[in-house]
Structure formats: structure tokens, C-alpha cells
Amino acid sequence: MAVASSADRLRAPARTTLACLTLVLLLAAAPERAASAQAAPKPTAKQLKKELAELQKDSDKFIADYYESRVAGQKAERAEKAAREKLAAAQEVYDRQSTELRAMALAKYIGGDPGTAGLLTSEGDPSALLARMALAQHMIDLQDxxxxxxxxxxxxxxxxxxxxxxxTEELQASTEELEKRKKKAEKQIEKIKDRIDLLYTAPGVRRPDGTWVPQLPAGTDNVTPRMRLVKELIQQRFQVPYGIGCYRAIQDGGEHPLGRACDFMLSRGGALPSGAELKRGEEIAAWAIKNARRLGIMYIIYRQRIWHTRTGGWRTMSDRGGTTANHYDHPHISVY
Structure with missing residues (x-):
């Protein structure tokens, strides 16, 4: 049998120690790897938009079902009203005819009914009395x-x-249930949209005081990358059917000629927007306030008021003489 050399005998404990240390390190790292494997990766914008599209399909169906149910409910309410009116008319006729019948029966009772023997022994003409009795009975039977x-x-x-x-009651219950489901879907949609928004931050350099280093406009639209991002996010979230005006060459002292401002129009030709569009303007302004610091928004103007990131509150502006000049038909958003 071969005898191990002294060098092999010295290396054996070292190998054993190394194996033990390796095992300890592997066991120590195992929980960290397991936790890392269990942590779900953050969803991408593409994944969230796909989830949003599917949810919007469900929401659109809820909305369609909700309005169909409302229409059916309105028809049922009209049918119920018509039935009540007809019932009231039928009851009125019934009550009138019943009163007349009771009056006839009472008159017959008060006048007496001589009967056959009385008719035969009376001095009057029996045939005439019989005829009157028959007529009276016929009238009572007819009325009855x-x-x-x-x-x-x-x-x-x-x-x-x-x-x-x-x-009507059944449809009201159905409509209420659909309304709950519709609101729930709308809340989920808003949450997903918020998550999508959070995936984006303003491009450029931010100063320690929270302001941003100004950017130069670029591209065919002559707006800065920061303004372009804000514009695209608003378009995705709200839709602006009356157009978005950003760059203009007129040097008016504002940010439009610098490519750092956009107007999100709620109507055309200086007309006062509808109630729904005014609400849309409020929602756009609220969204801009909520995301102002992250997206580099400097201030918002809407309905003769201005909100500045620096002060964090709305302030009334002086009258500039018109619907558009006073920003009643559009929110204005400027970035740093």
C-alpha cells in the first residue's frame, strides 16, 4: 500500500478547510439568491400598456352595458308610469259605474218589488208592470x-x-351593480396610468434647489425633450381632440418661442368649452401638478389662474381680455 507523502498530508487539511469555507459561503448566499429570485421584476411600460389596453376593453364593455341598462331602465320607468296612469283611469271608471249600480239597486229596493202575486191582484195593468220590472232588471244586469x-x-x-x-326595480339593481363595476375598472385604469407615468422622469440636469437646467429645442416640432415628454404623456392619458399648440416664433416673453410651453386646447375659435371639456382641463392641470417636480414642470395656467412649482398654490391672474387670453379654453404648461 502506497504511503502518502508529507506534502499530501499537509495539503489535505487545507483542502478540507477550503471546502468547508466554500460550503459556508454558498449557504450564506442562498437566502439572498432565493430572495432575489422571488422578487418580481418591475413591469416595463410595454407590459403596463398591454395590461391597460385589456382593462380598458373590459371598462368599455362595462360602460356600454351600463348605458344600455340605463336606457332599458328609463323605458321600464315610462312603462310603469303609463301603467299607473291607466290604472288610475280604470279605477275612476270602475268607481263611477259601481256608484251608479248601487244607486239603481237602492232605487229598486226603495220602490219595492210587488212580486207576481201583487202584480196579478193590483189594479194596474200587470203587463205594463212586468215590462217596467223587466226593463229595470235588464238595466241592472247590463250595468253589472x-x-x-x-x-x-x-x-x-x-x-x-x-x-x-x-x-324597474330589477333594472335599477342591475344598473347600480354595473356602475360599481365601471367605477372599479376606472380606478384600476387610473392606477395603471399612474404606474406608467412613474416610469418616466424629465430628461436633463436637475439643480440642488429643485429647478432644472434649461434645454434647447430640437426636432421638427421645435420643442425641448422635456416639453415633448410632458406633451406625449398628456396625449396618451387624456387625448386632446382640439389640438396642442407648442412652438410659435412670436417673441412674447413667454416659453412658447423657446420650445418650453404647450397649450392643450379644449375648444375651437375661442369658444367657451363645454362642461365635459372644462373638466378635462381641470384633470390635465391636476395631473401636471401631481407630476410637476418629477417631470420638470415650472408652472401651469388655467382659467385665469397660475400654479407655480416654487409656490405650490393657485393664484388669480389679471384679466387679459378674452377667453383664450385668460386661458379659459386651454391649460398652458411650461417646463424649465
Whole structure:
């Protein structure tokens, strides 16, 4: 049997120690690797936009179902109202005919009914008395038949009213449920849009005081990269059907000639925007305020007010003499 050399005997403990140290290091690193493997990667803008598109499809369906349900509910309400009106008319006729029938029966009772023996022994003409009695009975029977017919109509109307009321209640419950689902979907959409916004930060250099080093305009649109980003994010989130005006060559002392401002129009030709468009303007302004520091927004003007990042509050502006000049038909956003 071969005898191990002294060098091999010296190297063996070293190899054992090295193996132990390696095992300890692997075991120590295992939890960190496991935690790293378990941590979900942050979603990309593409992934979030795909999720947003799918959610918007569901939301659009909820909205369509909601409005269809509202239309059906309005029809049911009209049917219920018509049924109530018809029931009231049928009840009125029934009550009138019932009163007349009771009056006829009472008159017959008060006038007496001589009967066959009385008619034969009376001095009057029996045939004439019989004829009067027959006529009176015929009138009572006729009125009774009419009353029965009106009673059926009244009962049918009452059933129609009950059916219409039940349908209205059912549709109201359905509409309320759809409204809840629609609002939930809208909230989820807003959250995803917020997450998409957070993936973007203003390009350029930020100073220690929070302001940004100004940029030069570039590209065919003559706006700065910072202004272009703000414009694109607003377009993606809100849509601006009446157009966006940014660069203009007129040197008016503002940021438009510098490519650092855009107007997001809510109407055309200086017309006062509709209520929905005014609300859209408020939403754009609120979004710009929320993201101002991260995106390098300097100030916002809307509805004769100005909000500046430095002060963080709205301030009323002097009257400039018109809807557009006073920014009632568009929010204005300037970046550093």
C-alpha cells in the first residue's frame, strides 16, 4: 500500500478547510439568491400598456352595458308610469259605474218589488208592470256586466303596474351593480396610468434647489425633450381632440418661442368649452401638478389662474381680455 507523502498530508487539511469555507459561503448566499429570485421584476411600460389596453376593453364593455341598462331602465320607468296612469283611469271608471249600480239597486229596493202575486191582484195593468220590472232588471244586469268588465280591466292594469314596477326595480339593481363595476375598472385604469407615468422622469440636469437646467429645442416640432415628454404623456392619458399648440416664433416673453410651453386646447375659435371639456382641463392641470417636480414642470395656467412649482398654490391672474387670453379654453404648461 502506497504511503502518502508529507506534502499530501499537509495539503489535505487545507483542502478540507477550503471546502468547508466554500460550503459556508454558498449557504450564506442562498437566502439572498432565493430572495432575489422571488422578487418580481418591475413591469416595463410595454407590459403596463398591454395590461391597460385589456382593462380598458373590459371598462368599455362595462360602460356600454351600463348605458344600455340605463336606457332599458328609463323605458321600464315610462312603462310603469303609463301603467299607473291607466290604472288610475280604470279605477275612476270602475268607481263611477259601481256608484251608479248601487244607486239603481237602492232605487229598486226603495220602490219595492210587488212580486207576481201583487202584480196579478193590483189594479194596474200587470203587463205594463212586468215590462217596467223587466226593463229595470235588464238595466241592472247590463250595468253589472259593464262593472265586471271594468273590474277585469282594472285588475289587468294593476298587474301591469306591478310587473312594470318589478322590472324597474330589477333594472335599477342591475344598473347600480354595473356602475360599481365601471367605477372599479376606472380606478384600476387610473392606477395603471399612474404606474406608467412613474416610469418616466424629465430628461436633463436637475439643480440642488429643485429647478432644472434649461434645454434647447430640437426636432421638427421645435420643442425641448422635456416639453415633448410632458406633451406625449398628456396625449396618451387624456387625448386632446382640439389640438396642442407648442412652438410659435412670436417673441412674447413667454416659453412658447423657446420650445418650453404647450397649450392643450379644449375648444375651437375661442369658444367657451363645454362642461365635459372644462373638466378635462381641470384633470390635465391636476395631473401636471401631481407630476410637476418629477417631470420638470415650472408652472401651469388655467382659467385665469397660475400654479407655480416654487409656490405650490393657485393664484388669480389679471384679466387679459378674452377667453383664450385668460386661458379659459386651454391649460398652458411650461417646463424649465
Amino acid at each position: 256586466a259593464r262593472l265586471s268588465g271594468y273590474a277585469r280591466v282594472r285588475d289587468d292594469r294593476r298587474q301591469a303596474e306591478q310587473d312594470a314596477a318589478a322590472r
